[in-house]
Amino acid sequence: MAVLRLEKLRIRNLGPVDLVVGHKECVCLSGASGTGKTSLLRAVADLDPHDGRVYLDETDSRQVEPATWRREVAMLPERSQWWRDTVGEHFVTHADAGLSQLDLDARIMHRPVSSLSAGERHRLALLRMLGNEPKVLLLDEPTGSLDEASASRVVALVARYRESAGAAVLWVTHNLAQVARMSDRHLSISGGRLVSASRS
Amino acid sequence: MNVIPLSTPDLLLAAVLVLALATVTAHLQLRLGKPIIIAAVRTAIQLLLVGLVLRALFSHAQWYWVALMSIIMLLVASREVAVRQERGPGRRWAFGASATTMFISSFALTGFALSVVIGVDPWYAPRYAIPLLGMLLGNTMTGVTLAMSDMTQCAWQQRLVIEQRLLLGANRNEAIEDIRRQSARTGMIPTINAMAAAGIVSLPGMMTGQLLAGSSPYDAVRYQILIMFLIAASTGFAVLMVQWLVARQLFDERERLRLDRLTLRG
Structure with missing residues (x-):
């Protein structure tokens, strides 16, 4: 029953932002480059200093251990990072079910990270994050580097996770067709404020 | 058994070696000639000074x-x-x-x-x-x-x-x-x-x-x-x-x- 609430959130020239993302809700966020979409996600994940408050189920982020907060309010950055040699070393839990949903072979876990395509990395990064069983997903252009087929698999996996875990989703994208398919609400950033965008 | 003292000419003999090294590197355009000379001079001055300081320190x-x-x-x-x-x-x-x-x-x-x-x-x-x-x-x-x-x-x-x-x-x-x-x-x-x-x-x-x-x-x-x-x-x-x-x-x-x-x- 996750509810994410931002209260007067302020980062550099963005804000104050007030926003509630409800249980199982998906809010899409678009806007020109440099308007602060990524900054907003980073602040919600508590990766950057910010003013204002962020609540998860009415618990202030500052009352939660930072590491615990980031496991529950999980952000998928636009470019994933890998620091060990093989894929499997980055996973703590088994991700077999998710692998097949993303059309990835289970043997990929034994492959060196350097042999992965950009699309494979990105899908694996999503799985790795979902392994923490987050209550909120902050997705920064999660389908940006993917072809049409992979993108729709990612969309489907996120939708299924949202349904089964009751997660709230804040989804940054430029793809308006995706917005139409995915979102319960569509917002954009304009002049440092969140405004409601027309659905296309 | 006492150590054989080194006279100033003894040290100058060793300094000639460093000078030779600096000359050779200068000819090879390695740009190390000046740094070598400066470092060598610093070594000599710093150590002689510290010798004086230590001598004073040991007696007080x-x-x-x-x-x-x-x-x-x-x-x-x-x-x-x-x-x-x-x-x-x-x-x-x-x-x-x-x-x-x-x-x-x-x-x-x-x-x-x-x-x-x-x-x-x-x-x-x-x-x-x-x-x-x-x-x-x-x-x-x-x-x-x-x-x-x-x-x-x-x-x-x-x-x-x-x-x-x-x-x-x-x-x-x-x-x-x-x-x-x-x-x-x-x-x-x-x-x-x-x-x-x-x-x-x-x-x-x-x-x-x-x-x-x-x-x-x-x-x-x-x-x-x-x-x-x-x-x-x-x-x-x-x-x-x-x-x-x-x-x-x-x-x-x-x-x-x-x-x-x-x-x-x-």
Whole structure:
């Protein structure tokens, strides 16, 4: 029953932002480059200093251990990072079910990270994050580097996770067709404020 | 048995060798001629001066003169660490951090060696205290310099990985475990190498000095072993302490990576 609430959130020239993302809700966020979409996600994940408050189920982020907060309010950055040699070393839990949903072979876990395509990395990064069983997903252009087929698999996996875990989703994208398919609400950033965008 | 004194012409003979080296490198356009000459002149002046200082110190062996000399050595060593940092929380911070860690490790271990291990009377007798402290400080300074600059450089280069690991729920210690391991190695490897190669590849400087001065090899070797162990402990503990201080600077109270606190020097 996750509810994410931002209260007067302020980062550099963005804000104050007030926003509630409800249980199982998906809010899409678009806007020109440099308007602060990524900054907003980073602040919600508590990766950057910010003013204002962020609540998860009415618990202030500052009352939660930072590491615990980031496991529950999980952000998928636009470019994933890998620091060990093989894929499997980055996973703590088994991700077999998710692998097949993303059309990835289970043997990929034994492959060196350097042999992965950009699309494979990105899908694996999503799985790795979902392994923490987050209550909120902050997705920064999660389908940006993917072809049409992979993108729709990612969309489907996120939708299924949202349904089964009751997660709230804040989804940054430029793809308006995706917005139409995915979102319960569509917002954009304009002049440092969140405004409601027309659905296309 | 007394050491054969070296006269000024003796030293000038050796200086000719350095001059020859500088001339050759100048001809090869290696741009090392001037640095070699300057460094050689500095060596001569600095050592002659310190010889005078030590002679005065040995004849006035009061604890406060020894303390003053030690503090000056510590400050100079800390300055050397600070000016070698390309990226870090500022020169003043680097100076303070290295002075603190080197004071704790080198001074404590020198005191321990003088009073407990060797049993000098009085324990601050400058003939033992100053050379011992100098050797510990010199080596510890190198270790601290390397560990500090390696850690801040690596944190900068691997900032995306560190943040990725934070995002996946790592705490700050887990997020920088690789960097910490790497910089500890960088800081301690010179000391570990020196211990591993001692006696076989090289005869360490202090032992050579004692042998030349007529000590029995038995005594010289035992002193050298003591010194090696002290250097390893002093360097190692100082590296660990400075890593801890750097790690605290890299993150804030919400375990966010704060590279904005690191300044870059051109």
